[in-house]
Amino acid sequence: xxxxxxxxxxxxxxxxxxxxxxxxxxxxxxxxxxxxxxxxxxxxxxxxxxxxxxxxxxxxxxxxxxxxxxxxxxxxxxxxxxxxxxxxxxxxxxxxxxxxxxxxxxxxxxxxxxxxxxxxxxxxxxxxxxxxxxxxxxxxxxxxxxxxxxxxxxxxxxxxxxxxxxxxxxxxxxxxxxxxxxxxxxxxxxxxxxxxxxxxxxxxxxxxxxxxxxxxxxxxxxxxxxxxxxxxxxxxxxxx
Numbered sequence: 001x002x003x004x005x006x007x008x009x010x011x012x013x014x015x016x017x018x019x020x021x022x023x024x025x026x027x028x029x030x031x032x033x034x035x036x037x038x039x040x041x042x043x044x045x046x047x048x049x050x051x052x053x054x055x056x057x058x059x060x061x062x063x064x065x066x067x068x069x070x071x072x073x074x075x076x077x078x079x080x081x082x083x084x085x086x087x088x089x090x091x092x093x094x095x096x097x098x099x100x101x102x103x104x105x106x107x108x109x110x111x112x113x114x115x116x117x118x119x120x121x122x123x124x125x126x127x128x129x130x131x132x133x134x135x136x137x138x139x140x141x142x143x144x145x146x147x148x149x150x151x152x153x154x155x156x157x158x159x160x161x162x163x164x165x166x167x168x169x170x171x172x173x174x175x176x177x178x179x180x181x182x183x184x185x186x187x188x189x190x191x192x193x194x195x196x197x198x199x200x201x202x203x204x205x206x207x208x209x210x211x212x213x214x215x216x217x218x219x220x221x222x223x224x225x226x227x228x229x230x231x232x233x234x235x236x237x238x239x240x
Contacts, residue, residue: 022136028139031077033088034148047147055104063218079124081154087131089110121148172194173198175213176202177203199219
C-alpha cells in the first residue's frame with residue numbers, strides 16, 4: 001500500500017503514452033462526511049447544509065480568494081464502512097463567488113449515496129488519498145478533512161492510513177461530533193489527525209456542525225501552515 005498512491009499518480013499523468021499536465025491550484029481539499037448508520041437523514045442534511053452554507057459565507061470566500069489565482073480544488077465525499085465511500089459531486093475548482101455559490105447549490109441538493117454501514121475512518125482516508133493522487137490537479141497543499149461521530153469499528157486502525165497520508169505530505173484534520181461518544185475528541189487527537197499544521201475541532205452535536213465546519217474551513221484555507229509546526233490537536237474555539 002505504501003507506494004499505491006504514487007503509482008496511481010503516475011498512471012493519472014500518462015494517457016496513451018503521453019504525459020498529461022496537471023492543472024495547478026493553490027490547495028486541494030477533501031471534506032469527508034460520515035454517513036454510517038449512526039447518522040440519520042436529518043443529521044446528514046445538517047452536514048450537507050452546513051458545508052453548503054460555509055461556501056456561501058463571505059469570510060470563507062475571502063479566504064479562498066486569498067489563496068491565489070489557482071484557487072481551491074475541493075471534493076466532498078461520503079463514507080461509512082471499509083467498502084463504502086462515494087464522491088458527492090466530483091471535484092470542483094472554486095476561484096470566485098459564482099463558483100462557490102454554484103457549488104453550494106450542488107451540495108445542498110446532493111442525495112445521500114450511502115444509506116448506512118459501519119465506521120471505517122481508515123477506508124475514508126484511503127479513498128481520499130486515491131482521489132488526491134488521481135484528480136488531475138497539482139496543489140501547493142493537500143488536506144483531508146474528516147468529520148465523524150464515532151470511533152472506527154470496521155477495517156484497519158485509522159493510524160496506519162493516517163501515517164501513510166503524512167508520508168505523502170498530506171495533512172489530515174478532524175471534526176469530532178460528540179453526540180454519540182463524549183470522548184471522541186481524544187480518539188481523533190491520537191488516531192486520526194496528523195501532518196503539517198494538523199488540528200482538531202469539536203462540535204457537541206450535529207446542530208453545531210454548520211458553525212464548526214465554517215470555522216474549520218476558515219482555518220484550513222485561510223491560515224498559512226508551517227512545515228515544522230507541531231500538530232495543534234485540539235481547537236474548540238468556543239464551540240463546546
